Amino acid sequence: MSRHALVSPGVGFVAPALILIGVFFFxxxxxxxxxxxxxxxxxxxxRLDRLRFVGLENYRRLxxxxxxxxxxxxxxxxxxxxxxxxxxxxxxxALLVNHRLVRYxxxxxxxxxxxxxxxxxxxxxxxxxxxxxxxxxxxxxxxLLGFAxxxxxxxxxxxxxxxxxxxxxxxxxxxxxVFIAGLQSIPRRLYEAxxxxxxxxxxxxxxxxxxxxAPTFLFVTLVTLIGYFQLFAEPYLMTQGGPAxxxxxxxxxxxxxxxxxxxxGYAAAVAFVLFLIVLAGAGxxxxxxxxxx
Amino acid sequence: MLDVIRGWILGAWLxxxxxxxxxxxxxxxxxxxxxxxxxxxxxxxxxxERRHPDIHVKVQQIPWSAAHEKLLTAFAGxxxxxxxxxGNTWIPEFAALDxxxxxxxxxxxxxxxxxxEGSRVAGRLLALPWYVDTRLLFYRRDILARAGYERPPAxxxxxxxxxxxxxxxxxPDQYALxxxxxxxxxxVILSLQAGSGLLRDGAQWGDFRGPAFRRAFGFYLDLFRKGxxxxxxxxxxxxxxxxxxxxxFAFYITGPWNIGEFQRRLPPAVWDxxxxxxxxxxxxxxxxxxxxxxxxxxxxxxxxxxALALIRxxxxxxxxxxxxxxxxxxxxxxxxxxxxxxxxxxxxxxFREQLGAVTPTPGxxxxxxxxxxxxxxxxxxxxxxxxxxxxxxxLDSAVDRILAKRRWLLAxxxxxxxx
Numbered sequence: 001m002s003r004h005a006l007v008s009p010g011v012g013f014v015a016p017a018l019i020l021i022g023v024f025f026f027x028x029x030x031x032x033x034x035x036x037x038x039x040x041x042x043x044x045x046x047r048l049d050r051l052r053f054v055g056l057e058n059y060r061r062l063x064x065x066x067x068x069x070x071x072x073x074x075x076x077x078x079x080x081x082x083x084x085x086x087x088x089x090x091x092x093x094a095l096l097v098n099h100r101l102v103r104y105x106x107x108x109x110x111x112x113x114x115x116x117x118x119x120x121x122x123x124x125x126x127x128x129x130x131x132x133x134x135x136x137x138x139x140x141x142x143x144l145l146g147f148a149x150x151x152x153x154x155x156x157x158x159x160x161x162x163x164x165x166x167x168x169x170x171x172x173x174x175x176x177x178v179f180i181a182g183l184q185s186i187p188r189r190l191y192e193a194x195x196x197x198x199x200x201x202x203x204x205x206x207x208x209x210x211x212x213x214a215p216t217f218l219f220v221t222l223v224t225l226i227g228y229f230q231l232f233a234e235p236y237l238m239t240q241g242g243p244a245x246x247x248x249x250x251x252x253x254x255x256x257x258x259x260x261x262x263x264x265g266y267a268a269a270v271a272f273v274l275f276l277i278v279l280a281g282a283g284x285x286x287x288x289x290x291x292x293x
Numbered sequence: 294m295l296d297v298i299r300g301w302i303l304g305a306w307l308x309x310x311x312x313x314x315x316x317x318x319x320x321x322x323x324x325x326x327x328x329x330x331x332x333x334x335x336x337x338x339x340x341x342e343r344r345h346p347d348i349h350v351k352v353q354q355i356p357w358s359a360a361h362e363k364l365l366t367a368f369a370g371x372x373x374x375x376x377x378x379x380g381n382t383w384i385p386e387f388a389a390l391d392x393x394x395x396x397x398x399x400x401x402x403x404x405x406x407x408x409x410e411g412s413r414v415a416g417r418l419l420a421l422p423w424y425v426d427t428r429l430l431f432y433r434r435d436i437l438a439r440a441g442y443e444r445p446p447a448x449x450x451x452x453x454x455x456x457x458x459x460x461x462x463x464x465p466d467q468y469a470l471x472x473x474x475x476x477x478x479x480x481v482i483l484s485l486q487a488g489s490g491l492l493r494d495g496a497q498w499g500d501f502r503g504p505a506f507r508r509a510f511g512f513y514l515d516l517f518r519k520g521x522x523x524x525x526x527x528x529x530x531x532x533x534x535x536x537x538x539x540x541x542f543a544f545y546i547t548g549p550w551n552i553g554e555f556q557r558r559l560p561p562a563v564w565d566x567x568x569x570x571x572x573x574x575x576x577x578x579x580x581x582x583x584x585x586x587x588x589x590x591x592x593x594x595x596x597x598x599x600a601l602a603l604i605r606x607x608x609x610x611x612x613x614x615x616x617x618x619x620x621x622x623x624x625x626x627x628x629x630x631x632x633x634x635x636x637x638x639x640x641x642x643x644f645r646e647q648l649g650a651v652t653p654t655p656g657x658x659x660x661x662x663x664x665x666x667x668x669x670x671x672x673x674x675x676x677x678x679x680x681x682x683x684x685x686x687x688l689d690s691a692v693d694r695i696l697a698k699r700r701w702l703l704a705x706x707x708x709x710x711x712x
Contacts, residue, residue, distance in 0.1 A: 042658055043698060045369060046390040050702060061694075156526075240358065244475070244526055244672075259362040261662055 036268035045262055058269035068270070070245050071253040072277075074160060078249065079228045079281070082164040086224055087217075089168055090175030097176070098183045109180065116173040124237035127166045128153070153239055156246040163234050163247050170234075171227070175220045182216030183209070218289045222282055229278045250274045321349045322599055323374035325364070327586070328357045330378065330424075333619035334607075341606050348599050361661075368392050375594040376603055378586050379420055381411050386658040387589070388414040394590045394597055395419060400605065403627040407583040411653030420587035421608050424622035426548045427581045428478060429647045430570045431555070433563070436543040445570035449512060452573040456521040459543050470516060471542040473527035474675045477668040478582060479546050482572065484509040485652055486579040492692070496657045497700045499692030501685045508575075510671075510681065517675050524675050534558040537567070546572070548584070552640050553621045569643040571650070583651040585625070623648075659695050666691045 036058055038044075044051040062068050097108050115123065130137050131152035139149040152162040186209065194204050232251035235241055241248035241256070251274065258267030326334050331354030338350040353374065355363055361383065367373045368390055379387060387393050395417040401409045408422040432445055440459045446452040456469035463469070472479055484491060489505035492498065500506060516522045522542075530536075537545065538559050545551075555567060572579045588607060590600040606612060613624035614632040623644055624630060630645050654660050666688060674684035 039698060041698060042365070042386055043389060043702060045365075046392075050698075052701070259366060262365050 032268045032271060035265055036272055038265045040263070040265040040268075042262045045264075054265070058266050059273070061266070062269050062273060067245070067248070067253060068250070068273075071248045071250045074245075074247060075229060075231055075249045075251075077160055078164060078167075078231050079225060081161075082167055083221070083224050083228050085164065086168045086172055086228070087175060087220055089172040090220065091179050093172060093176045094179030094183060098180050109177070112176055113173040115170045118170075120170065120233050121237060123166070123170055124234070128238065131162055154243055156244040159239055159243055159246045163231075163238060166238070167228070167231070167234050171224075175224065178220055179213070179216060182213050186212040214289070218286060221285055221289065225281055225285055226278055229274070229281060250277070320347055320596075320599075321351050322376060322596060322603055323351050323353065324376040324603065325353050325355055325374045326378050327355055327360045327380075330586070330620055330622065331355075333616055336619060337607065337612055337615060338603075340612075341603060344606070345599070345602065348596075348602075350603065371593060373591040373593050375591060375596055375600040377589050377591060378423065379589050381408075381420075381422070381583060381585055381587055382654055382660055382664075384412060384420050384587060384589070385414060385656045385660065388419055389658040392592055393419040394592045394594065396421060396590065396601060396604070398601070398605075400608070404625050405583075405627070405648045405651060407648070407651035407653065408585070408625050411583050411656065412587050414656060420589040421604050422583075422625040423586050423588045423607065424613075424616065424620075425625055425644075425648060425651075426550070426584040426586075426623075427644065427647055427651050428482065428546050428548045428584070429572050429581055429643055431537075431545045431547055431551065432568060432570060433537070433540060433543045433566055434568050435566045436540055440543075445568070446573050447571075447578050448573050449575050449579075453512075453515075453519075453521075456516075456544070457519070460519075460521060467540065468521065468523050468542045470522040470544040470546075471525075471530070471533070471536070472516060472522045472546065473530060474517070474524050474672045475526045475668055477664045477671065478584075480510065480513045480671050481654065481664070481667065482546075482579075482581055483513050485582075486572070486574045487512075490655070491663075492655050492657075492696075495703065496655050497696055497703060499663075499689040499696070501689045501692070507685070510674075510685065513671070514674060514681060526672075538563050549621065549623045549641075549644060555640075569640045571643055571647040578646075578650065580650050580652050581647050583653045585622075657696075657699065659699060662695050663692050666695070 037053060037055055039052045039054045039057070093112050096102065097105050097112065102108065129135075133139060133149055133151045133154065136152070138152065142149060150158050152158050190208050190212070191204055194208055199207070230251050231249040232255065235247040235249055235252050236255070239247045241252050250270065254267050254270040254274065257263045257270060324334070324338075331352055335352050338352060342348065342350060361380075364373070364377065364379075364383070364387075368387075373392065377387075384393075396419065401412075401418065401421070404422055405425070408425060409418070412418055412420040412422055430445060436459060437445065437455065440455060440462060442455050442458075446455045459469040481491070484506050487505045487509035489500060489503060489509060491500060491506070493500035493503070501510075517524050533545075534554070536542065537555075552569070556564075559567070572581050574580065588604045590597055590604065594600050607616070608626070610624070610626050610629040610632075613626055613629040614634055616622060617624055617629070618634060623641065624635070630636065635641055635645075654664070670679070670684045670688040670691070673679040674681055679687065
């Protein structure tokens with residue numbers, strides 16, 4: 001230790017990153033937390049002396065707001081149905097693409113990954129056509145199978161399934177790539193040993209593939225869970241939360257309160273409640289997975 | 294030597310800076326317009342620029358669905374344009390923000406008074422009414438004639454009797470009226486007609502359990518309870534034009550934008566069978582809402598005189614007629630209505646009559662949020678999820694919560710810190 005090294009030189013190396021994170025992440029988050037204890041609204045936007053400190057009032061109001069519970073119910077519906085569907089679709093696609101009988105796996109990987117890199121705004125326009133009650137392809141296909149047409153985005157019962165279907169299609173490619181990487185890291189010799197022991201394809205999948213994929217599963221479910229809880233862009237672009245608030249998500253409620261009505265104090269409270277929900281969801285899920293593994 | 298090179302680089306850079314910014318930014322008027330109106334305004338701006346060669350108008354089109362957010366965000370970021378199109382119900386909000394410059398010399402002489410009333414906050418004219426969206430009755434003449442009516446009804450009682458007759462003659466899937474239960478406009482209109490102010494004591498509390506409001510709300514709910522209208526959400530009405538053509542309903546309350554749509558989408562067989570009429574009221578022809586858009590000058594504008602000139606230009610009667618020709622939007626000046634284009638057009642006469650009896654929604658910044666609550670609770674009452682009494686009680690307390698801040702502001706400075 002020389003007399004110059006009062007502070008570890010490592011601090012100098014991480015300082016730029018720390019300062020950036022501090023200024024652009026921790027400070028705004030702290031600001032938002034303070035904001036959530038005020039009644040910042042359109043009056044306060046005009047003149048700051050109309051701002052009041054209200055303590056936990058925003059949180060109390062939020063928990064009494066039927067709209068918040070509707071939004072929470074919709075979000076949980078989306079996560080509970082869309083999350084597993086999305087993971088299953090990714091796993092299925094990864095298994096197919098990774099199968100040794102598939103020719104040109106690189107081509108299929110790329111094609112299946114395309115929705116992920118496509119702009120959601122463009123995807124939403126195309127899917128609105130697909131969902132069109134009269135001219136849409138989906139209803140045309142249903143018609144061929146003998147089903148009555150569905151008003152996908154206009155019927156409160158079908159709007160959320162429609163959003164889920166689109167979100168799964170849009171997002172499964174990313175997790176698929178993660179699963180492929182996980183699959184390729186499983187040593188071949190395990191499968192060879194299982195074959196010699198006479199295990200069929202399903203048992204190999206059940207007793208080798210799934211356990212070996214456990215860390216990948218943890219990562220994929222956590223990332224999907226966190227991402228899906230923050231559902232915003234799909235309903236914002238497709239339905240604006242309608243019909244009859246059936247696709248209103250917590251994040252969309254936060255946006256509407258904050259930027260449509262400019263109740264920033266209330267919207268900040270929504271943001272922190274959403275953060276706590278995501279934290280709790282992710283914590284539970286990772287504990288469940290770890291406990292099992 | 295180095296200094297010389299530096300000098301050259303600096304000089305070249307300055308030159309580029311100047312050369313790239315032509316025409317000089319000081320003479321550009323930024324103008325935000327919503328939706329389809331933006332295209333029409335570009336055509337009109339050509340004439341304005343010819344008259345004022347020193348002013349360049351830059352029109353920016355923003356979609357209606359994002360307009361409100363965008364304007365408020367622009368205010369927060371000090372990035373409002375010089376001239377703004379505002380939905381009439383947004384004027385009180387921007388007045389509360391003190392974002393608008395009062396229009397001295399804005400000429401409202403022959404504008405419909407109900408429209409001008411909504412543009413005045415605390416006695417000052419903050420926006421100039423540009424075009425009107427007011428709602429009235431679209432009806433099927435033949436169905437009404439079959440029920441024994443030569444003319445459309447003018448009173449609530451007459452309307453109710455006509456709907457009962459139509460319903461008697463109707464088939465199983467036919468109704469007298471189509472009325473989306475998710476919109477606040479029609480129940481609000483009925484309440485204003487019945488004489489309810491919607492809010493009481495200087496718009497500090499909800500007044501939804503007052504006698505006038507109860508009368509109107511009962512009439513509204515009866516439309517569904519008596520089976521005159523099906524309880525449908527707006528999103529469920531995908532076949533509006535087809536259903537109207539097939540006579541599934543005889544009355545529909547809507548605005549001028551549907552004149553063009555009806556003409557385009559209805560089959561020739563019913564072209565002569567539909568008409569428009571002013572809204573019926575409790576005792577005679579009734580009020581409607583002074584909806585539509587106005588033009589305003591941002592307080593932050595550095596060219597307020599040029600901005601005011603543009604607004605006055607667009608409000609000229611000839612410009613309003615031209616604008617009507619381009620968009621179908623209805624003018625706000627009586628003199629513009631004298632033009633043959635409007636005088637002789639089918640279906641617009643009723644609008645002219647209705648415009649004599651229009652009134653703005655309560656002029657407070659909270660109105661849009663109150664309206665959202667209104668739509669929420671009236672839908673629940675129609676669907677039967679809440680009783681009439683429960684719906685009104687909950688609506689009152691929800692609106693009282695929204696108005697809490699306003700009460701605090703008024704208590705702090707009763708002289709009118711809040712508009």
